[in-house]
Each structure stands twice: as structure tokens, then as C-alpha cells.
Amino acid sequence: MTIRDLDPVSLPVELGVLEALWRNGIDLAVTVPCKYIARLIVETEQDPRFTLLYPSREEEGLGIAAGAALAGRGAVMLLQNSGLGNMVNAYCSLNLYYGLPLCLIVTHRGDELERVPAQVPMGERTERLLGLLGIRVVLLEKAADLARFEAEIEVHRHDATSVAFLTKKTFWSPS
Amino acid sequence: MTRPDVIRAVLARIADDVIVVSNIADASFELCRLNDRPRNFYMLGSFGLAPSIGLGLALSRPERVVVLNGDGALLYNLGSLPTDGRYAPSNYLHVVVDNGAHGATGYQPTATSAGTDLVAVARGCGLPAQRVDTPAALGEALDAWLATGGARVIVAVATERPAAPAPLPPYSGREIAERFGRALAAAGPA
Numbered sequence: 001m002t003i004r005d006l007d008p009v010s011l012p013v014e015l016g017v018l019e020a021l022w023r024n025g026i027d028l029a030v031t032v033p034c035k036y037i038a039r040l041i042v043e044t045e046q047d048p049r050f051t052l053l054y055p056s057r058e059e060e061g062l063g064i065a066a067g068a069a070l071a072g073r074g075a076v077m078l079l080q081n082s083g084l085g086n087m088v089n090a091y092c093s094l095n096l097y098y099g100l101p102l103c104l105i106v107t108h109r110g111d112e113l114e115r116v117p118a119q120v121p122m123g124e125r126t127e128r129l130l131g132l133l134g135i136r137v138v139l140l141e142k143a144a145d146l147a148r149f150e151a152e153i154e155v156h157r158h159d160a161t162s163v164a165f166l167t168k169k170t171f172w173s174p175s
Numbered sequence: 176m177t178r179p180d181v182i183r184a185v186l187a188r189i190a191d192d193v194i195v196v197s198n199i200a201d202a203s204f205e206l207c208r209l210n211d212r213p214r215n216f217y218m219l220g221s222f223g224l225a226p227s228i229g230l231g232l233a234l235s236r237p238e239r240v241v242v243l244n245g246d247g248a249l250l251y252n253l254g255s256l257p258t259d260g261r262y263a264p265s266n267y268l269h270v271v272v273d274n275g276a277h278g279a280t281g282y283q284p285t286a287t288s289a290g291t292d293l294v295a296v297a298r299g300c301g302l303p304a305q306r307v308d309t310p311a312a313l314g315e316a317l318d319a320w321l322a323t324g325g326a327r328v329i330v331a332v333a334t335e336r337p338a339a340p341a342p343l344p345p346y347s348g349r350e351i352a353e354r355f356g357r358a359l360a361a362a363g364p365a
Contacts, residue, residue, distance in 0.1 A: 070232060097349075
């Protein structure tokens with residue numbers, strides 16, 4: 001039995017995300033982790049079709065993803081919104097200046113579901129920061145939004161434009 | 176040694192298919208002036224990310240990848256060394272031109288001028304690493320890597336300042352990326 005034979009209602013959203021990435025030619029994932037996507041990271045690591053890398057920080061991961069893009073390989077970064085701030089200069093002077101599209105799956109910490117107060121200031125500014133950088137934002141709140149992810153990842157690959165999937169805790173499987 | 180001496184020694188030895196990623200500013204300017212190859216990726220921004228871009232390329236392509244970095248840039252992205260040591264693609268060489276200073280901004284001293292040992296740091300990250308002080312020793316180190324491969328770091332001490340600055344590459348970022356991407360694509364899929 002393959003993943004496709006499973007009942008889509010019971011299919012964890014993480015597997016749907018991986019299938020959509022794979023179908024669109026993305027097989028390299030670079031992560032500075034978040035607990036919201038702990039399952040996605042495990043599933044990526046266990047999927048022999050994917051390579052998963054852990055850079056020391058997000059800016060470095062952006063460089064690795066850019067190197068992959070230059071090689072014609074699709075890459076995705078999996079990170080917290082707190083890490084976006086660590087990538088701003090590199091995104092401008094590498095991705096924007098050289099025309100290298102970036103694909104981000106971002107967990108939205110510091111929103112109304114947050115329990116760690118220090119996450120809130122960045123959480124409140126995340127959408128505006130992405131907007132300022134000219135990165136298209138796609139909000140994913142519940143598992144049913146997987147269809148939106150599948151459609152938008154195709155747009156990202158087809159148009160070669162940067163995209164950030166800004167995901168709420170409620171999009172992911174309960175931990 | 177000067178930085179152009181180091182770049183010249185690399186260029187004299189590598190095959191046409193070798194990918195070169197050069198650090199922001201003078202390393203990129205001098206590489207372009209010495210030999211403007213389609214497989215050169217001239218970094219003009221994103222300070223510190225040369226080894227990271229090089230790692231992404233080395234993990235995605237079969238060809239060898241040489242990163243031309245500087246001590247200031249490596250100190251800025253020192254976290255790249257444990258990542259390089261962890262994934263250690265065998266087609267990856269990280270050459271650090273160590274002049275002990277931020278040359279592009281007026282030769283302000285970096286920590287290597289006060290004793291920070293990048294070879295020891297690289298070794299601590301699991302990477303074979305060596306320091307070279309002369310063109311002859313650099314040539315031997317490069318020949319050894321070309322013969323055997325393996326992820327490796329060479330710290331080339333080059334405190335002598337170049338005679339005159341090289342001009343900027345005559346390309347925009349998009350032109351650099353497109354030319355580089357075409358050269359790789361022409362060689363076949365990754």
C-alpha cells in the first residue's frame with residue numbers, strides 16, 4: 001500500500017506536504033527546527049526521497065538552499081518566524097539580487113496561541129516583514145488548507161517566485 | 176603571499192568543470208579579473224555565505240566545488256564549519272585566505288590577527304584542515320586535494336596586500352546566476 005491509497009481524511013498533513021514538495025521537484029529540506037513541525041522533520045528525515053540538513057542558523061540555510069537552486073535543485077526551508085529576522089540581508093543581497101526564488105515553510109510563533117511571551121514581538125511583525133521583503137505569504141491554519149499548499153507550491157515552482165507558507169500550530173498534526 | 180597569489184594557484188590547477196564560489200568583494204573581483212569562467216559564482220553580497228552556497232552546490236552536483244573565502248567572512252558565518260564537517264561532501268574544498276583583517280573595509284583587524292586558529296576550529300568540526308604560508312605549500316595542499324578529494328579546509332595565510340584593487344565584475348547578479356546556471360545545466364542534470 002502506498003501513501004496515495006490511504007484515506008485522505010486520516011492522512012497526516014505532514015505526509016501531504018511532503019508529497020506536494022516531491023511532486024514539484026523539491027527534494028532538499030533545510031531546517032532550524034520548531035516543535036510545531038517536529039513531525040514534518042521526522043517524516044522528511046525518514047523519507048528516502050528527501051535530503052534533510054540542519055544548518056547552524058537560518059542565514060546559513062538560506063545560502064545552502066541558494067546553492068541548490070543554482071544547481072537546478074528544488075529546496076525548501078523549514079523554520080520558525082523568529083529565524084526570518086536572521087535572513088534579511090542575505091535574502092536581499094543574494095535571493096533578490098541574483099533572482100533566486102526561495103520557498104519557506106514558517107511556523108507562526110508569537111500569535112494568539114503562543115505560550116512564550118518573547119515570541120510575541122516578532123510574531124506581530126512577521127507578515128509585515130515578509131511583505132516588506134516582497135515574499136508572497138500564504139496562510140495555512142487548518143489541515144484542510146493542504147489543498148492551498150499544493151496549489152501554491154506549484155505556482156512557486158512555475159513562476160520562480162519566493163513564497164512563505166505561514167503556518168499556525170493548528171495546521172499541523174497535534175503533537 | 177597575496178590573495179591574488181592564492182587565487183592564481185587555484186586557477187592554475189583546477190579543471191574547467193570545477194565550480195568556484197568566491198567571497199564578497201575582492202576575492203570575487205580578483206577571480207573575475209584573473210579568469211572570468213562561467214563556472215565562477217561571484218558573490219557580491221550575503222557576507223559570510225560562500226561556504227554555505229558552496230555546500231548546497233556540492234551536495235547537489237557531481238563536480239568539485241572550491242570555495243574562496245576570507246577570514247572575516249568565515250568568522251561571520253563560523254557556524255558553517257560544523258555544518259560542513261557534518262555533511263562533508265567529498266567534492267568540497269574550502270580555501271580561507273587569512274589576511275587577519277577586513278580588507279575590503281580598510282583592514283580592520285579580525286580575531287585571527289589576535290590568535291584565533293581557524294585550522295583548529297575546522298578540525299574541531301571534524302574537517303581535515305591545514306595552514307599554508309607559502310605558494311609552494313599551497314600548491315602541495317591543492318594537489319593533494321585534487322588527487323584524493325574529501326571535504327577539506329586550507330587556510331592560506333596571505334597578509335601581504337595586493338598591489339591594486341581589481342574592478343567589479345561587469346555583470347549584474349542575475350547575469351552571474353544565469354550564466355552560472357546555464358553552464359551547469361549544459362553539463363547535464365545534477
